Amino acid sequence: MINYLKSIVKRIKDFLHNKTRSIISNFKDLPKNLKILWDKAKELGLGGVLKLTFADIFLGRSLLGWIYLIALCSIQIIAYILNPDSMIGMIAGLTGIICVIFVNEKRASNYIFGLINSLIYLHLSLQSGFYGEVATTTFFTIMQPIGLYMWLVAALQPRQDEEDILTNRLTLSGWIENIVLTAIVWLGMGYAYKSIGANRPFRDSVTDGTNVTGQVLMSGGYAEQWIFWGLTNIFSIYLWWGQSFEIVIMYWVYLLNSVVGWVNWTMDAKGLHGKPVNEVVKGLFS
Template identity: 30%
Template sequence: MSMLKDWTTFEKVWIITFSVINIYLFFAWQDSILGLITSITGMVCVVLAAKGRISTYYFGIIQTATYAYISYGYGLYGETMLNALFYFPVQFVGIYLWSKHKAKRMDAEGAEIEMRGLTGRGWFYVVTSFTFVFVLYAFILKGLGGTSIWIDSATTILSIVAQVLMLQRYKEQWLFWISVNVLSILLWLTALITQGGNDVSMLVMWSAFLINSIYGYSNWTKVYKKQMGRAA
């Protein structure tokens, strides 16, 4: 399989293992077909993102559309709006922006893009903006009658920050994705316990995302250092 020729053993085992788990849960828990599609396309999407591949956005188009539909059914309006109104159209922006900043050479890690790092001033602007919008959005969700509004707001605004950093190719995006994934696991665990439902694949998906985001930060940091070393 030529498309996997520059994938590490970890990446291959990782995506195969969680695909098998999701397929098992689909039959064992009578999961929804949309849940299965969302989970598998989501895992492929984040693994490709961790590798710095432009094709991550093609799988992201499918994952964001199906995930928005599932979230709406659980009353997670923050997640619904985030995916339908932000993530989905942003996938097309990502394809355009990443294509404009391809790396001069592809390393063994398979990264296709030039990566960047945040400065101290950049961190200040990011953290300040997040705090203000997070509180404001929580009150908006409360007015809409949403559930788990503080976690929902945090995952939504953290996701927007992480996505913007991702579009701009900053390696620090992965620190925000780690936070998003931890909170999303809590969000879906609460939703499934309080409302029932059989979309267990959502928990599996976010757990997979969490591990992948840790790997993504490690991989992007390594590639970034190599690229900076060549530029020096």
């Protein structure tokens, strides 16, 4: 038991050390990468950038993809028509649904809708007095431009083949590191909320842990992000129940999309597209 605890402590130290080195390395590359992105933008011109943005939002989507997008957005709109509780809540839900579907489709424009959603959701969370949601949404707002930067830099890297560079899988050590990260954020934010008099600090901080890990994995293009998003959605449905009908509907749609996203990204990572159903099912859980 003692050796096991020592092993866990060592993994935590290694995790923090590796994360620190990674942050320092990325910071050193920031000026160079920003120059590359700026030069590319100047080469394209404003018209070219707008065309690329338009293409990322609207083009390259199958008929089934359009049906899925319209159907999930319609759920939010119909929910508002049946129970017109808050227009701003409906807009938050709609932009959030578009954002998570675009993440599923691996479209960089997800960060545009994610930023709009985060700013509105931050306002709603402040109104409701949800300390955990305020902290998490502030983190999300900051992460939107950072995530967009990371995706664009990755997209400009030379490829050795046509494989999608935005689909990665966690190793066993990666799982341990990210579970530890979730626990650290959960406990740390829980004690922070407790210090300012929150009624249920560790309940409120659960979504901080799962959200932070989900966002980190999303920025790195990991399929396992969807598991943490799914956990976030389950806890958030409980948190917002009875507070905002539109937000609850949004999280139910998020939960559905988390399942679809996990299947889609895992199939990409394992090369399961086009395989027989029995091989796909076996591959997803192997």
